[in-house]
Amino acid sequence: MIKLFYSGTYKVRHELINEDNILDMLKDDMRSKIVGNVKDTVYASEGVQLKNNKNVLYIGGFYYEKKHKNKTVCENVVYEELKQIDKCDIVIANLMSYSAIASITEIVYAASKNKKIVIFCDPRITSYNVEGEYWFPILTVKQLCSNVEVKFVNDEDEIVKYINELKD
Numbered sequence: 691m692i693k694l695f696y697s698g699t700y701k702v703r704h705e706l707i708n709e710d711n712i713l714d715m716l717k718d719d720m721r722s723k724i725v726g727n728v729k730d731t732v733y734a735s736e737g738v739q740l741k742n743n744k745n746v747l748y749i750g751g752f753y754y755e756k757k758h759k760n761k762t763v764c765e766n767v768v769y770e771e772l773k774q775i776d777k778c779d780i781v782i783a784n785l786m787s788y789s790a791i792a793s794i795t796e797i798v799y800a801a802s803k804n805k806k807i808v809i810f811c812d813p814r815i816t817s818y819n820v821e822g823e824y825w826f827p828i829l830t831v832k833q834l835c836s837n838v839e840v841k842f843v844n845d846e847d848e849i850v851k852y853i854n855e856l857k858d
């Protein structure tokens with residue numbers, strides 16, 4: 691079974707989400723589309739088998755990561771998500787929007803661990819020109835790791851389709 695770590699920005703600002711509204715606020719998030727429901731992407735778990743691809747186990751990231759004593763919320767997220775990347779077989783990075791700073795950090799970390807990385811980019815945002823977004827981290831990751839693929843796509847449905855077609 692393929693262990694998948696997904697990296698990408700949330701479409702809803704964090705300060706608008708709380709435990710009472712999270713299922714509604716994240717129902718259209720990419721993680722929910724990948725897994726097949728919102729509930730299994732909210733709280734940390736050891737993994738969730740995808741509804742539309744039984745070959746794939748979603749192991750992170752989650753909105754609420756496992757809590758550890760003596761760590762701040764931010765330290766918890768970093769600690770847990772780096773552990774999830776350590777355990778995964780593939781990192782899918784969604785760079786279809788601007789300001790995906792955490793995702794950039796996650797793909798650089800994944801490259802340092804020689805993980806398979808598939809980066810999805812919007813050609814209207816990212817180009818290999820100085821004016822384009824993400825060219826520097828993408829080229830850096832490609833220098834660090836030979837197992838990196840970059841896909842230019844027009845919408846996030848193509849990411850879901852790619853994941854649903856993954857095979858061992």
